[in-house]
């Protein structure tokens with residue numbers, strides 16, 4: 297079987313499993329999985345830039361929050377319906393990513409990390425500053441009756457699960473396609489050796505800017521979807537913590553693998569969930585597991601899988 | 611078509627007070643092999659770096675095929691048909707050999723997977739690395755990595771192929787293969803070869819250009835250079851083909 301075929305089967309298989317899980321899992325886990333799938337979209341956006349292009353942004357919460365507030369404020373402050381609001385959230389994220397990318401890519405390495413971190417911090421402070429409209433730290437609830445897509449109420453557990461699954465599937469297949477395309481292979485080339493890639497005649501600056509925009513847009517889409525599906529937008533989602541989360545998820549799951557994000561998010565979600573049901577000191581357990589994983593599976597779970605058994609894993 | 615494919619005028623690179631290249635005027639004949647020689651630190655790598663755009667010039671002009679490319683960024687120059695191999699091996703260590711060459715091929719062949727595959731296999735065969743195609747480039751021996759570097763240039767079908775000390779670290783038999791390879795390219799491809807191994811220079815070069823201390827010292831046919839007393843002096847009194 298060719299690698300392309302295997303890759304298609306793998307990705308469709310994952311989606312099929314997620315579909316089937318809805319009918320098998322108890323309600324509690326179905327709820328968790330909805331959240332995990334939306335956060336995995338965020339992680340996939342981050343992974344495109346970090347895992348595939350080799351650019352470490354410490355400010356991706358800015359893109360997540362941009363999508364979230366773009367949609368949230370369009371709906372709450374302007375009374376716009378969910379579908380166009382989703383589009384507005386998406387457009388806001390594209391613009392934000394283009395601006396941040398254009399400016400931040402003048403730097404590289406540690407400076408890029410700092411600059412993206414600073415942009416995100418500025419975004420967070422802006423949300424607080426305009427607290428009269430954004431409701432600051434407290435955030436705001438998007439009323440249930442407004443949360444309809446194509447006439448379907450997506451606040452119920454079932455509709456929400458399938459909305460999250462559709463979103464996840466679309467982005468998952470999109471990423472799977474992108475990373476196998478010439479564009480995606482060029483991003484990997486830039487990650488591996490930027491100077492060499494430039495000297496093969498590629499406009500590496502342009503590729504990196506495109507990667508930031510695509511990555512930021514997907515992260516923003518996740519933010520908008522999160523607000524819509526869970527009915528809440530708040531400044532917490534713009535904090536540094538929410539910039540660090542996707543890094544942890546992707547490192548755990550496997551940077552530069554298509555499966556890494558969903559694995560990483562699910563793993564961390566249940567790690568905290570399970571350990572907090574056992575002890576108050578759950579962060580300690582979570583911390584120890586994370587350290588062990590970093591020591592023994594430095595390429596993350598999917599990365600280890602690729603290294604040991606499935607070299608073709610995209 | 612003009613007989614000269616590449617020309618530089620007053621090309622200069624200063625690092626602080628030091629001029630790594632100073633007012634280098636140079637002409638490269640189309641379809642020929644020109645060797646760029648000179649002692650270590652003479653400025654050979656700096657020169658080809660400025661030609662390819664990798665190193666920004668302090669001043670001076672680079673004219674490629676009648677077009678002034680002095681202001682073009684490196685990738686645009688490469689896109690005009692200039693391929694460049696690094697003196698210090700620079701491959702994608704974490705990717706397979708096949709993917710290394712495919713990246714080089716894809717810039718021109720783009721989305722046409724079949725064409726890329728065919729082209730890559732052809733070049734792998736040409737440089738006798740087909741049996742190692744699926745190994746990671748980082749796991750190859752140093753000599754094979756040098757050959758891979760050359761293959762990444764070849765696959766671009768360049769009009770001008772710049773090679774910076776390609777035979778450094780190659781075994782005797784690999785050097786012979788390299789000489790044979792260069793001879794098959796002559797005519798379609800113009801080759802600018804930086805080379806320390808005088809045997810290789812004498813076997814391949816139609817013309818030789820000598821740099822010393824960042825300045826042009828001499829240029830001419832191998833015969834003329836061999837007899838040139840200034841060149842002999844630069845090589846510490848030894849005969850250049852010694």
Ligand SMILES: Nc1ncnc2c1ncn2[C@@H]1O[C@H](COP(=O)(O)OP(=O)(O)O)[C@@H](O)[C@H]1O
Pocket residue numbers: 625629630648649650651652653654655656657
């Ligand atoms: N990045 C740099 N900064 C400062 N000096 C440099 C740099 N690169 C090269 N040089 C100096 O320029 C001179 C020419 O170097 P180079 O072009 O590498 O010579 P060659 O390739 O002929 O051995 C040397 O004296 C070298 O030390």
Ligand SMILES: [Mg+2]
Pocket residue numbers: 654655656697
């Ligand atoms: Mg050199």
